[in-house]
Amino acid sequence: MDLGLSGKRVLITGGSKGIGLACAHAFLKEGAKVAIASRDAGNLAAAQAELRKAGHDVHIEAADLKDAAAAQKLVESVENALGPVDVLVNSAGAAKRYPPAELRPESWREAMDAKFFTYINAMDAVLRGMVARGAGTIVNIVGVGGRVASPTHLPGGSANAALMLASAGLAHAWGGKGIRVNAINPGATFTGRVQGSVDAEAARTGKPPAQVLKEMQERIPLGRLAEPAEVADVAVFLASERASYVTGALITMDGGVHPLGA
Numbered sequence: 001m002d003l004g005l006s007g008k009r010v011l012i013t014g015g016s017k018g019i020g021l022a023c024a025h026a027f028l029k030e031g032a033k034v035a036i037a038s039r040d041a042g043n044l045a046a047a048q049a050e051l052r053k054a055g056h057d058v059h060i061e062a063a064d065l066k067d068a069a070a071a072q073k074l075v076e077s078v079e080n081a082l083g084p085v086d087v088l089v090n091s092a093g094a095a096k097r098y099p100p101a102e103l104r105p106e107s108w109r110e111a112m113d114a115k116f117f118t119y120i121n122a123m124d125a126v127l128r129g130m131v132a133r134g135a136g137t138i139v140n141i142v143g144v145g146g147r148v149a150s151p152t153h154l155p156g157g158s159a160n161a162a163l164m165l166a167s168a169g170l171a172h173a174w175g176g177k178g179i180r181v182n183a184i185n186p187g188a189t190f191t192g193r194v195q196g197s198v199d200a201e202a203a204r205t206g207k208p209p210a211q212v213l214k215e216m217q218e219r220i221p222l223g224r225l226a227e228p229a230e231v232a233d234v235a236v237f238l239a240s241e242r243a244s245y246v247t248g249a250l251i252t253m254d255g256g257v258h259p260l261g262a
Contacts, residue, residue: 004241008033009035009078010033010085013065014090014091015038015091016046017191021047022232023231023236024056025056032087038092039092041062048060061074061077065119068117068125074125085129090122090141092118095110095155095156096110096111097197098152098155099151103155112158116166123166127174131179134178141235142250144258145157146164147164147258151204152204167182167250180238182250183250184235184238184253185251187253188216188220190225220257221257222256
Protein backbone atom coordinates (compact mmCIF):
# COMPACT_ATOMS: atom_id res chain seq x y z
CA MET A 1 0.00 0.00 0.00
CA ASP A 2 1.42 3.37 -1.05
CA LEU A 3 1.01 5.74 1.88
CA GLY A 4 2.01 8.80 -0.10
CA LEU A 5 4.79 9.77 2.29
CA SER A 6 7.75 9.63 -0.08
CA GLY A 7 9.57 12.95 -0.01
CA LYS A 8 7.45 14.37 2.81
CA ARG A 9 9.34 16.39 5.42
CA VAL A 10 8.75 14.91 8.87
CA LEU A 11 9.86 16.37 12.22
CA ILE A 12 9.78 13.96 15.16
CA THR A 13 10.27 15.40 18.63
CA GLY A 14 11.62 12.92 21.17
CA GLY A 15 12.96 11.05 18.16
CA SER A 16 16.15 9.73 19.71
CA LYS A 17 14.61 6.92 21.77
CA GLY A 18 11.59 4.70 22.27
CA ILE A 19 8.45 5.37 20.26
CA GLY A 20 9.94 8.49 18.66
CA LEU A 21 12.91 6.55 17.30
CA ALA A 22 10.59 3.79 16.09
CA CYS A 23 8.62 6.48 14.24
CA ALA A 24 11.83 7.71 12.60
CA HIS A 25 12.55 4.19 11.31
CA ALA A 26 8.98 3.83 10.03
CA PHE A 27 8.81 7.15 8.19
CA LEU A 28 12.25 6.67 6.65
CA LYS A 29 11.18 3.28 5.32
CA GLU A 30 8.32 5.09 3.55
CA GLY A 31 10.78 7.41 1.83
CA ALA A 32 10.16 10.49 3.95
CA LYS A 33 12.81 13.07 4.80
CA VAL A 34 13.11 12.95 8.58
CA ALA A 35 14.47 15.24 11.27
CA ILE A 36 14.58 14.11 14.87
CA ALA A 37 14.87 16.36 17.90
CA SER A 38 15.85 15.71 21.51
CA ARG A 39 17.33 17.62 24.41
CA ASP A 40 20.29 15.21 24.59
CA ALA A 41 22.93 15.51 21.87
CA GLY A 42 24.44 12.17 22.86
CA ASN A 43 21.14 10.36 22.43
CA LEU A 44 20.68 12.06 19.06
CA ALA A 45 24.09 10.94 17.87
CA ALA A 46 23.36 7.35 18.94
CA ALA A 47 20.00 7.43 17.14
CA GLN A 48 21.61 8.85 14.01
CA ALA A 49 24.19 6.06 14.06
CA GLU A 50 21.45 3.43 14.45
CA LEU A 51 19.44 4.86 11.57
CA ARG A 52 22.50 5.10 9.33
CA LYS A 53 23.28 1.47 10.10
CA ALA A 54 19.78 0.68 8.81
CA GLY A 55 20.61 2.56 5.60
CA HIS A 56 18.87 5.86 6.37
CA ASP A 57 20.04 9.45 6.61
CA VAL A 58 18.40 11.67 9.21
CA HIS A 59 18.74 15.30 10.25
CA ILE A 60 19.27 15.82 14.00
CA GLU A 61 18.66 18.87 16.16
CA ALA A 62 19.13 19.36 19.92
CA ALA A 63 16.38 21.47 21.49
CA ASP A 64 14.59 21.89 24.81
CA LEU A 65 10.97 22.26 23.77
CA LYS A 66 9.85 23.54 27.15
CA ASP A 67 11.01 26.87 25.72
CA ALA A 68 8.73 28.28 22.99
CA ALA A 69 11.59 30.23 21.43
CA ALA A 70 13.70 27.06 21.23
CA ALA A 71 10.82 25.26 19.49
CA GLN A 72 10.53 28.05 16.93
CA LYS A 73 14.29 27.97 16.34
CA LEU A 74 14.15 24.18 15.92
CA VAL A 75 11.48 24.38 13.23
CA GLU A 76 13.33 27.15 11.40
CA SER A 77 16.53 25.09 11.40
CA VAL A 78 14.77 21.94 10.18
CA GLU A 79 13.00 23.83 7.42
CA ASN A 80 16.27 25.43 6.32
CA ALA A 81 17.74 21.94 6.02
CA LEU A 82 14.84 19.93 4.61
CA GLY A 83 12.14 22.35 3.51
CA PRO A 84 8.71 23.10 5.01
CA VAL A 85 7.54 20.59 7.61
CA ASP A 86 4.67 18.50 6.25
CA VAL A 87 4.29 16.22 9.27
CA LEU A 88 4.97 16.83 12.96
CA VAL A 89 5.08 13.83 15.29
CA ASN A 90 5.30 14.79 18.95
CA SER A 91 6.85 12.12 21.16
CA ALA A 92 9.00 14.27 23.44
CA GLY A 93 8.59 14.81 27.13
CA ALA A 94 7.93 12.41 29.96
CA ALA A 95 6.47 13.59 33.24
CA LYS A 96 8.03 12.18 36.37
CA ARG A 97 5.92 9.73 38.34
CA TYR A 98 5.35 10.18 42.07
CA PRO A 99 3.78 8.17 44.86
CA PRO A 100 0.79 10.27 46.02
CA ALA A 101 2.42 11.13 49.35
CA GLU A 102 5.29 12.84 47.50
CA LEU A 103 3.13 15.12 45.34
CA ARG A 104 3.70 18.85 45.73
CA PRO A 105 2.31 21.81 43.75
CA GLU A 106 5.56 22.01 41.80
CA SER A 107 5.10 18.39 40.72
CA TRP A 108 2.04 19.38 38.71
CA ARG A 109 3.73 22.39 37.15
CA GLU A 110 6.79 20.34 36.19
CA ALA A 111 4.55 17.76 34.49
CA MET A 112 2.83 20.42 32.40
CA ASP A 113 6.19 21.86 31.36
CA ALA A 114 7.63 18.43 30.58
CA LYS A 115 4.74 17.04 28.54
CA PHE A 116 2.01 19.56 27.72
CA PHE A 117 4.08 22.60 26.78
CA THR A 118 6.72 20.65 24.83
CA TYR A 119 3.91 19.53 22.49
CA ILE A 120 2.12 22.89 22.45
CA ASN A 121 5.33 24.77 21.65
CA ALA A 122 6.23 22.42 18.80
CA MET A 123 2.72 22.60 17.34
CA ASP A 124 2.67 26.39 17.55
CA ALA A 125 6.00 26.53 15.72
CA VAL A 126 4.78 24.46 12.74
CA LEU A 127 1.14 25.53 12.54
CA ARG A 128 1.72 29.01 11.11
CA GLY A 129 3.52 27.58 8.10
CA MET A 130 1.06 24.72 7.66
CA VAL A 131 -1.90 27.11 7.73
CA ALA A 132 -0.25 29.41 5.19
CA ARG A 133 0.37 26.44 2.86
CA GLY A 134 -3.09 24.97 3.45
CA ALA A 135 -1.75 21.53 4.37
CA GLY A 136 -0.12 19.70 7.25
CA THR A 137 -0.48 16.78 9.60
CA ILE A 138 0.25 16.49 13.31
CA VAL A 139 0.33 13.25 15.29
CA ASN A 140 0.65 13.54 19.06
CA ILE A 141 1.85 10.48 20.98
CA VAL A 142 0.08 11.16 24.27
CA GLY A 143 -0.77 8.26 26.60
CA VAL A 144 -3.71 6.39 28.01
CA GLY A 145 -2.92 7.84 31.46
CA GLY A 146 -4.85 10.90 30.38
CA ARG A 147 -8.05 8.86 30.20
CA VAL A 148 -7.76 6.76 33.39
CA ALA A 149 -6.30 8.19 36.58
CA SER A 150 -3.34 6.31 38.05
CA PRO A 151 -2.24 7.08 41.63
CA THR A 152 1.41 7.28 40.54
CA HIS A 153 0.81 9.26 37.34
CA LEU A 154 -1.53 12.08 38.36
CA PRO A 155 0.49 15.12 37.18
CA GLY A 156 1.54 13.41 33.95
CA GLY A 157 -1.94 12.03 33.39
CA SER A 158 -3.36 15.52 33.79
CA ALA A 159 -0.92 16.83 31.17
CA ASN A 160 -1.97 13.99 28.85
CA ALA A 161 -5.64 14.79 29.33
CA ALA A 162 -4.97 18.42 28.45
CA LEU A 163 -3.10 17.32 25.32
CA MET A 164 -6.04 15.20 24.21
CA LEU A 165 -8.34 18.21 24.40
CA ALA A 166 -5.78 20.44 22.69
CA SER A 167 -5.31 17.91 19.88
CA ALA A 168 -9.03 17.56 19.23
CA GLY A 169 -9.57 21.30 19.56
CA LEU A 170 -6.80 22.22 17.12
CA ALA A 171 -8.14 19.65 14.66
CA HIS A 172 -11.51 21.40 14.80
CA ALA A 173 -10.00 24.87 14.63
CA TRP A 174 -7.76 24.27 11.61
CA GLY A 175 -9.51 21.56 9.63
CA GLY A 176 -10.83 24.17 7.23
CA LYS A 177 -7.23 25.13 6.43
CA GLY A 178 -6.24 21.59 5.45
CA ILE A 179 -4.63 20.68 8.78
CA ARG A 180 -5.23 17.30 10.41
CA VAL A 181 -4.38 16.67 14.08
CA ASN A 182 -4.70 13.26 15.73
CA ALA A 183 -3.49 11.68 18.96
CA ILE A 184 -2.40 8.17 19.87
CA ASN A 185 -2.79 7.05 23.47
CA PRO A 186 -0.46 4.10 24.04
CA GLY A 187 -0.75 1.99 27.14
CA ALA A 188 2.34 0.33 28.58
CA THR A 189 4.92 0.11 25.80
CA PHE A 190 8.22 -1.74 25.92
CA THR A 191 10.54 1.27 26.21
CA GLY A 192 12.83 2.65 28.88
CA ARG A 193 9.98 4.84 30.12
CA VAL A 194 7.98 1.86 31.33
CA GLN A 195 10.65 1.25 33.94
CA GLY A 196 9.72 4.53 35.62
CA SER A 197 6.14 3.36 35.96
CA VAL A 198 7.26 0.00 37.32
CA ASP A 199 9.62 1.59 39.85
CA ALA A 200 6.99 4.07 41.06
CA GLU A 201 4.43 1.33 41.54
CA ALA A 202 7.00 -0.84 43.33
CA ALA A 203 7.78 2.04 45.70
CA ARG A 204 4.08 2.60 46.35
CA THR A 205 3.20 -1.05 47.00
CA GLY A 206 6.46 -2.51 48.32
CA LYS A 207 6.42 -5.23 45.65
CA PRO A 208 9.55 -6.25 43.71
CA PRO A 209 9.74 -4.54 40.29
CA ALA A 210 9.71 -7.90 38.49
CA GLN A 211 6.41 -8.77 40.15
CA VAL A 212 4.94 -5.37 39.25
CA LEU A 213 5.89 -5.91 35.60
CA LYS A 214 4.42 -9.41 35.54
CA GLU A 215 1.16 -8.19 37.07
CA MET A 216 1.06 -5.30 34.58
CA GLN A 217 1.26 -7.74 31.66
CA GLU A 218 -1.36 -10.04 33.18
CA ARG A 219 -3.86 -7.14 33.27
CA ILE A 220 -3.55 -6.67 29.49
CA PRO A 221 -5.98 -8.81 27.49
CA LEU A 222 -3.35 -9.31 24.78
CA GLY A 223 -0.98 -10.51 27.51
CA ARG A 224 1.98 -8.29 26.68
CA LEU A 225 3.24 -4.72 26.42
CA ALA A 226 3.12 -2.92 23.09
CA GLU A 227 6.23 -2.68 20.95
CA PRO A 228 7.31 0.84 19.89
CA ALA A 229 7.12 -0.18 16.24
CA GLU A 230 3.43 -1.00 16.64
CA VAL A 231 2.69 2.53 17.81
CA ALA A 232 4.89 3.92 15.02
CA ASP A 233 2.86 2.02 12.42
CA VAL A 234 -0.31 3.80 13.55
CA ALA A 235 1.49 7.18 13.55
CA VAL A 236 2.64 6.61 9.97
CA PHE A 237 -0.89 5.71 8.88
CA LEU A 238 -2.40 8.78 10.55
CA ALA A 239 0.17 11.00 8.84
CA SER A 240 -0.45 9.43 5.45
CA GLU A 241 -2.82 10.18 2.60
CA ARG A 242 -4.65 6.95 3.46
CA ALA A 243 -5.95 8.73 6.58
CA SER A 244 -6.99 11.87 4.72
CA TYR A 245 -10.42 11.99 6.41
CA VAL A 246 -9.19 11.20 9.91
CA THR A 247 -8.76 14.20 12.19
CA GLY A 248 -9.51 14.94 15.82
CA ALA A 249 -9.21 11.22 16.57
CA LEU A 250 -7.92 9.91 19.91
CA ILE A 251 -6.75 6.36 19.29
CA THR A 252 -6.20 4.15 22.32
CA MET A 253 -3.52 1.45 21.97
CA ASP A 254 -3.49 -0.43 25.27
CA GLY A 255 -4.06 -4.04 24.26
CA GLY A 256 -7.71 -3.91 25.24
CA VAL A 257 -7.32 -2.81 28.85
CA HIS A 258 -9.96 -0.09 28.50
CA PRO A 259 -12.72 -1.21 26.13
CA LEU A 260 -14.43 1.53 24.09
CA GLY A 261 -11.49 3.80 24.88
CA ALA A 262 -12.74 4.43 28.42
